[in-house]
Amino acid sequence: DAKTTQPPSMDCAEGRAANLPCNHSTISGNEYVYWYRQIHSQGPQYIIHGLKNNETNEMASLIITEDRKSSTLILPHATLRDTAVYYCIASDTGNQFYFGTGTSLTVIP
Amino acid sequence: DSGVTQTPKHLITATGQRVTLRCSPRSGDLSVYWYQQSLDQGLQFLIQYYNGEERAKGNILERFSAQQFPDLHSELNLSSLELGDSALYFCASSPGTGGVGSNQPQHFGDGTRLSIL
Numbered sequence: 001d002a003k004t005t006q007p008p009s010m011d012c013a014e015g016r017a018a019n020l021p022c023n024h025s026t027i028s029g030n031e032y033v034y035w036y037r038q039i040h041s042q043g044p045q046y047i048i049h050g051l052k053n054n055e056t057n058e059m060a061s062l063i064i065t066e067d068r069k070s071s072t073l074i075l076p077h078a079t080l081r082d083t084a085v086y087y088c089i090a091s092d093t094g095n096q097f098y099f100g101t102g103t104s105l106t107v108i109p
Numbered sequence: 110d111s112g113v114t115q116t117p118k119h120l121i122t123a124t125g126q127r128v129t130l131r132c133s134p135r136s137g138d139l140s141v142y143w144y145q146q147s148l149d150q151g152l153q154f155l156i157q158y159y160n161g162e163e164r165a166k167g168n169i170l171e172r173f174s175a176q177q178f179p180d181l182h183s184e185l186n187l188s189s190l191e192l193g194d195s196a197l198y199f200c201a202s203s204p205g206t207g208g209v210g211s212n213q214p215q216h217f218g219d220g221t222r223l224s225i226l
Contacts, residue, residue, distance in 0.1 A: 034214060042220075043111065043218050044152070046217075049214055094213045095140070096157070100151070101151060
């Protein structure tokens, strides 16, 4: 699975869009990009995943660059409850997920 | 609520002991995954079972073992416990086997917090 790189921390004002970047420059053609978040010590929560097209669901949008070397998770209107560690994972098997250190997002009132 | 149930939520025991953690997957999911999250190691994949058979193995110690039963629930057995085994243990489930080209997110339970005294 491709290695992913994320900034260790970010802040976002409440109500604004939170844009979380992820670099996966060695991603292969079969590897999907998955995003999870972990609030405090709860179980990781699935957010969204995609291969090459942009994806949107009720939680977030995923923008994948055309060369697939990077992606951005967008939380359109961040709330205090979105404060969490966000993990970006590249995987072509969907079984052994490698969670890195993620991005600690703090939403500021 | 992910639909994945883990018991117990908390477990406190002593070094050298053996414990069993239990996981019930989401309805319809055939794969169960176990992960360990400790302060210094982050979230690490341990092992996957699919429909009762071991499917993939990660950084699981020989003192640890798992199994998946016919009703698809899974148990993670940890023996000869050491202080360093103190961690959060998460179970996740997904519908299929995984494998190349797989396109399925895993859904996680809320974990069992294991404390070794």
